[in-house]
Amino acid sequence: MYTQVGIVGAGPAGLLLSRLLQLQGIDSIVLESRSREYVQERVRAGVLEQNTVDLLTDAGVGERMRQEGLVHHGIELRFQRRGYRIDFQELTGRSITIYAQAEVVKDLIDVRLATAGRIIFEAADASVHNLKGFQPTIRITQNGEPIEIQCDFIAGCDGFHGVCRPSIPDGVLTVYERTYPFAWLGILAEAPPSSDELVYSYHDRGFALLSMRTPQLSRLYLQCSPDEEIENWTDDRIWQELHTRLACADWSLTEGPVLQKGIAGMRSFVVEPMQYGRLFLAGDAAHIVPPTGAKGLNLAVADVRILAHAIAEFYRSGRHDLLDTYSATCLRRVWKVQRFSWWMTSMLHRFDSDNAFDQRRQLGELDYVTSSRAAAQSLAENYVGLPME
Ligand code: APR
Numbered sequence: 001m002y003t004q005v006g007i008v009g010a011g012p013a014g015l016l017l018s019r020l021l022q023l024q025g026i027d028s029i030v031l032e033s034r035s036r037e038y039v040q041e042r043v044r045a046g047v048l049e050q051n052t053v054d055l056l057t058d059a060g061v062g063e064r065m066r067q068e069g070l071v072h073h074g075i076e077l078r079f080q081r082r083g084y085r086i087d088f089q090e091l092t093g094r095s096i097t098i099y100a101q102a103e104v105v106k107d108l109i110d111v112r113l114a115t116a117g118r119i120i121f122e123a124a125d126a127s128v129h130n131l132k133g134f135q136p137t138i139r140i141t142q143n144g145e146p147i148e149i150q151c152d153f154i155a156g157c158d159g160f161h162g163v164c165r166p167s168i169p170d171g172v173l174t175v176y177e178r179t180y181p182f183a184w185l186g187i188l189a190e191a192p193p194s195s196d197e198l199v200y201s202y203h204d205r206g207f208a209l210l211s212m213r214t215p216q217l218s219r220l221y222l223q224c225s226p227d228e229e230i231e232n233w234t235d236d237r238i239w240q241e242l243h244t245r246l247a248c249a250d251w252s253l254t255e256g257p258v259l260q261k262g263i264a265g266m267r268s269f270v271v272e273p274m275q276y277g278r279l280f281l282a283g284d285a286a287h288i289v290p291p292t293g294a295k296g297l298n299l300a301v302a303d304v305r306i307l308a309h310a311i312a313e314f315y316r317s318g319r320h321d322l323l324d325t326y327s328a329t330c331l332r333r334v335w336k337v338q339r340f341s342w343w344m345t346s347m348l349h350r351f352d353s354d355n356a357f358d359q360r361r362q363l364g365e366l367d368y369v370t371s372s373r374a375a376a377q378s379l380a381e382n383y384v385g386l387p388m389e
């Protein structure tokens with residue numbers, strides 16, 4: 001079997017890359033280890049930058065997002081029982097859209113399959129080979145049958161736990177990593193969101209976030225210890241902690257049945273370079289950000305926009321330079337987004353290693369961001385998405 005671009009992973013990165021290449025007349029095959037149902041049901045992120053909304057719309061995948069997505073023009077920072085709005089519209093003229101990653105994945109799968117796109121679900125035992133050659137290959141088994149796919153290029157869109165990054169020989173990659181001393185406990189609840197916009201709350205007991213998926217579905221998070229077990233957190237205990245940490249004058253939190261709950265660790269992670277021979281890493285395969293800045297999905301989208309353009313130029317004109325500089329081009333944005341995600345995380349979370357000075361310093365930072373136009377504009381321009389280079 002041959003394809004121009006073999007794509008490992010049917011998450012947002014792999015699926016969007018496949019769509020962008022198709023629009024340039026370039027053939028690809030997406031290989032996904034999980035079932036279609038599994039990848040479409042995973043509860044993940046939910047905030048789309050304006051750049052992401054525009055790209056999905058231009059790629060012909062934005063209709064349901066336009067109909068069902070919730071356009072937000074700001075967020076609230078909450079501390080010492082008071083709320084302060086960061087007005088994206090006034091500060092940047094841009095907005096964000098709340099639309100679940102799972103819905104983006106569904107839309108991308110639908111459009112690819114409707115246009116004869118090749119996605120192999122439940123593709124087991126993927127491995128990549130001959131990465132420095134002119135025809136790298138991907139091997140999988142499907143229903144126990146071995147399949148080999150010859151490619152011109154391979155895109156490693158297989159996430160943090162995928163096989164592509166580890167297939168790069170030792171000594172090539174440099175890893176930059178920070179693990180945070182806390183995790184997020186997240187719930188999906190059948191409760192109308194108690195705020196029209198996202199609420200990020202700094203509290204003595206730890207960070208809490210109020211988000212949402214639809215006018216009927218709330219998505220809420222609270223900071224917890226990284227070794228917490230979800231079994232120790234009854235619904236009542238979760239709601240009680242959320243009431244305490246989100247408490248604010250003249251406001252109350254609406255509860256509802258908890259449909260899903262889980263605990264996720266937090267890290268900052270980057271590998272350099274994001275390419276080796278004809279293998280190109282994109283999205284979580286190359287970098288992880290703490291979720292505080294809502295950047296994971298959006299950074300994956302930014303990578304594949306760059307990769308799709310580089311591959312298209314190669315086939316159109318034989319140019320290699322955009323492929324050769326793919327990693328450097330992506331990393332400029334990656335490190336600015338890493339900085340923002342680390343900054344939001346450091347400002348809003350309680351660190352056990354911190355002392356009274358650190359707590360006052362955090363409150364001083366929150367006071368500065370909510371009282372200085374320049375500081376608020378800096379947060380806003382990063383949150384809605386820095387301009388694409
Ligand atoms: N073979 C085939 N597919 C694989 C393999 C493998 N060995 N390993 C992982 N995959 C698949 C996963 O099942 C998943 O569907 O690769 C896909 C990777 O998708 P994501 O993890 O969603 O990563 P990405 O597309 O880069 O999107 C980043 O997803 O995890 C969130 O927070 C992250 O919002 C961010 C977004």
Ligand code: PHB
Pocket residue numbers: 044045046047198209211212219291292293294
């Ligand atoms: C979410 O809705 O899942 C969400 C929103 C904002 C974040 C992180 C997660 O910073």
